[in-house]
Amino acid sequence: MTAVTQSGKDKTMRWARLYISGYDLSGDARSFGTLANGIAEVERTGWSEAHRNYIADDLRMVGISDLQVMLNDTSVAAYDRLITESNNTIIDLAFGGGGEPAIGDPVYMLRSEQISAVANLDGKLAIMSANFAADTDQYTAGAYNPFGVVLQDAATQITATISEDSVDHGAATTAGAWANLHVLTTASGDYAFKLQDSANDTDWADIVGATWTIDGSAIAAESIEFTANTARYVRFVATRTAGSIYAVCTFGRL
């Protein structure tokens, strides 16, 4: 396996894909407002012109605003998944380059709390809007950077033990990293999942702490983080015991 190459300025809404806690809602999604990525501010505005100041408090501000989906009420579709506002969701919004998001494509990663589920009409179409903020129950400093890359794409069925193509991040990092895994479908799947890193794209070491509890036996999602130094190249590894699955893995460095 070799490191993938990035495809450049070809990311379009057509090939964006939305995964929420193990469910692919891409076909119901229409648009979103912004994918927040900034520093939270402490507002000091008072009842006087002398108080119009803001102070950055160094906390990362992340979230997805105004996600709009069709009001699809079939099982495990958008309405079914979003009608009950929920914390403890794991969202990945991946941007494919001229095709389904592939290994190496950018992704917005969020440990989220859904803070609204508003039904509306857009012209004649029934829609839902939802906002997602960072879930304080899930968030830690280890997951502050929301932009990462795809390490396992949803279009590829996993039927055997695999070591996927790697992603070249240009250099090693020392601040830790985090990763999300969605098991989208399973046919009696029984797998172990982990990440490996390498300095030369040939000799690999298992990353300490980069394993998931979920085993591919059911639709599920899990977000992990690890503090280990992470080498330049990273790849996703699935070790098969039985069955087949479709899964998405995303990875972000701090």
Add this chain to the structure above:
Amino acid sequence: MAKSKVRYKVMVGVESDKKGTRFEPGDYVTDDDFPAKIIKIWLDQGVLKTTRGGTK
């Protein structure tokens, strides 16, 4: 008499795509198994640990 080789204890799983080999935690590797540059990095990171003695 063959020169003894330094061997290293594997602390996390490591593998080589080129050689198609994998070593689990608790196994031992030598300079023959991985490039010297990689072994140095792994020693710094705690992936490998130097052991006393050697193998022939």
